Amino acid sequence: MMQVPLTLPSFLFRAETLFPKKEIISRTKHGMFRYTYREYAKRTRQLSSILRKLGVKRGDHVGTLAWNDHRHLxxxxxxxxxxxVLHTINLRLSREHIRYIINHAGDKILIIDEDLIPIIESMQSELPTVDAYIILSDLDTIPATTLHPVYSYEALLKEGDPDFLYPDDLDENAPLGMCYTSATTGNPKGVIYSHRGIYLHSMCLGLVDSCGISETDSILPVVPMFHVNAWGMPFASVWFGARQVLPGPAPTPTILVELIAREHVTVAAGVPTVWLGVAQVLEQTNADISSLRAILCGGSAAPRALIETFEQKFGIPFIHAYGMTETTPVALVSRLKSYHQTLTDSQKLDIRSKQGLLVPGIEMKILGKSGAVKWDGQEMGELCFRGNWIADAYYQDDRSQDAFVDGWLHTGDIGTIDEEGYVKIMDRTKDLVKSGGEWISTVELENTLMAHPAVFEAAVIGIPHPKWQERPIACVVLKEGFKNKVEKLELLNVLQGKFAKWWIPDDVLFLEEIPKTSVGKFLKRALRDQLRQYYDNSAE
Structure with missing residues (x-):
């Protein structure tokens, strides 16, 4: 067999030669921008030539602090x-974490959206490795800024070479990009993605039983391009020639619904909190989003009620998936098997609400207290993966030894696997509640609470208890129109009979908002900090 390197330039070459007329639609600060893959490829080569003139060499890290738009693509x-090496920087991280990852990565140049300039201005004196700043804007003038030296992206591109040639000797195992985890404790951890890993992961995204991305699709990545490469969709979409619809700066649920309807989006991807917001908009409007053939949902467990709402009320297939920064990210996808088509809607929903089957190309094991768990859907253990797009270490970080053991990534996610091979995530190791020596899955409780028609969001956390070690407390945000109209007992009764008595939360606290991480997951650490003295206070 021929040994041809699996590298990214082949993606771009395929798009510009086979799909030169296909569109990329980008929402920007000043409106909508449209162009073709032919034009996209020229501008991409122009940018490469400019970066070379600015001194970027092979192996140098270039940071991007940007929204999902055509310039970021x-x-x-x-x-x-x-x-x-492409280093996508999570713009929603704290100032301290942004400064840390830029310095830890050793970024040589930062490419920054104009509305994000203040974030970097505040720390410029603390970024010793950065030689230059490039500002992304619809205009070719430079906004007022203290950054120096600073350049206009559009002005630079006018000087670039649209015929810039890419090296033909790239090592497929060389770093292509990197992303840092959105740490809830300690500093974020860097994950390196190789050309080979992205190549094979992109191929997986095109499999029919995975995400099935193809040339016929119009892809809307709501998941940020600064978070795990927008789940790899920008790479796969360029390679396959899919039409791309990029939602731009700070898109709201209303903006997303308008984009889906106007641009006839076929596949959209985001975390559950995004789709909770979109569902609310759809319930209040007559928007036609029937063009969608699938919603891809990951990042955290989607409530069963949310899946049911999209599939049965709006008629849109809802595909549950699982992954993490260290898995590039796609590892599990919940697809029905052929013989499941005869099941009832409720039985199908039972399957769809799980994180799904292992995708081809990687391996998995689930380790419990005494080794691999039984395939009974009951015994819980930690998910472990290995494969061609699974990280093997954190970038220059001593914490690698805790997560990567004997060639396996230990995820810290606890789950079960049933006799059919479907995995269900029960919780993060740190989020499981240990009460009286027994484990309680907060995810199961949350999803059941969010099935109540009055509940918008629910997060269950473990609070230290003087007798039982920990006890669960439910934190709930009610939908508009239901505030002050739902009692705690009504929500607790929803859980009665579905869970063991000792699983039932000791209390329900109604909140205006549940704190979230930079990528939209519930920030349970913040809730635990707020309620740490709950039992002490309740005894007063």
Whole structure:
């Protein structure tokens, strides 16, 4: 067999030669921008040539602090295709964490959206490795800024070479990009993605029994491009020639619904909190989003009621998936098997609400207290993976030894696996509640609470208890129109009979908002900090 390197330039070449007329639609600060893959490829090569003139060499790290738009997509390919490393920076991290990851990665140049300039201005003196700043804007003038030296992206591109040639000797195992975890404790951890890993992961995204991305699709990645490469969809979409619809800066649920309807989006991807918001908009409007053939949902467990709402009320297939920064991210996808088509809707929903089956190309084991768990859907253990797009270490971080053991990634996620091979995530190790020596899954309780028509969001946390070690407390946000109209007992009764008595939360606290991480997951650490003295206070 021929040994041809699996590298990113082949993606770009395929898009510009086979799909030159296909569109990329980008929402920007000043309106909508449309162009073709032919034009996209030229601008991407222009950017690469400019970065070379600015001194970027093979192996250098270039950071991006940007929303999901066409210029960010150009950087996605311009940087790694020339042999440098794309470092997508999570703009929602704290100032301290942003400063840490820029310095830890050793970024040489930062490419920044104009509305995010203040974030970097406040720390410029603390970024010793950064040689230059490039500002992303619809205009070719530079906004007022203290950054120096600073350049306009559009002005630079006018000087770039649209015929810039990419090296043909890139090592498929060389770094293509990197992303840092959104740490809830300690500093974020860096994960390196190789050309080979992205190549094979992109191929997996095109499998019919995975995400099934194809040339016929219009893809809307709601998941940020600064978070695990928008789940790899920008890479796969360029390679397969899919039409892309990029939602731009700070998209709201209303904006997303309008984009889906106007641009006839076929596949949209985001975390459950995004789809909870979209569902609310759809319930209040007559928007036609029937073009959607699938919603991809990951990042955390989607409530069963949310899946049911989209599939049965709105008629849109809802595909549950699982992954993490360290898995590039797609590892599990919940697809029905052929013989499941005869099941009842409720039985199908039972399957769809699980995180799903292992995708082809990687391996998995679930380890309990005494080894591999039984395939009975009951015994819980930690998910472990290995494969061609699974990280093997954290970037220059001593914590690697805790997560990567004997060639396996230990995820810290606790789950079960049934006799059919479907995995169900029960909780993060740190979020399980240990009460009286027994484990309680907060995810199961949350999903059941969110099935109540009055509940918008629910997070269950464990609070220290003087007798039982920990006890669960439910934190609930009610939908508009239901506030002050639902009692605690009504919600607790929803759980009665579905769970063991000792699983039932000791209390329900009604909140205006549940704190979230930078990527939209519930920030349970913040809730635990707020309620740590709950039992002491309740005894007063």
């Amino acid at each position: 150009e950087a996605y390919f311009a940087i790694p295709c020339m042999g440098a």
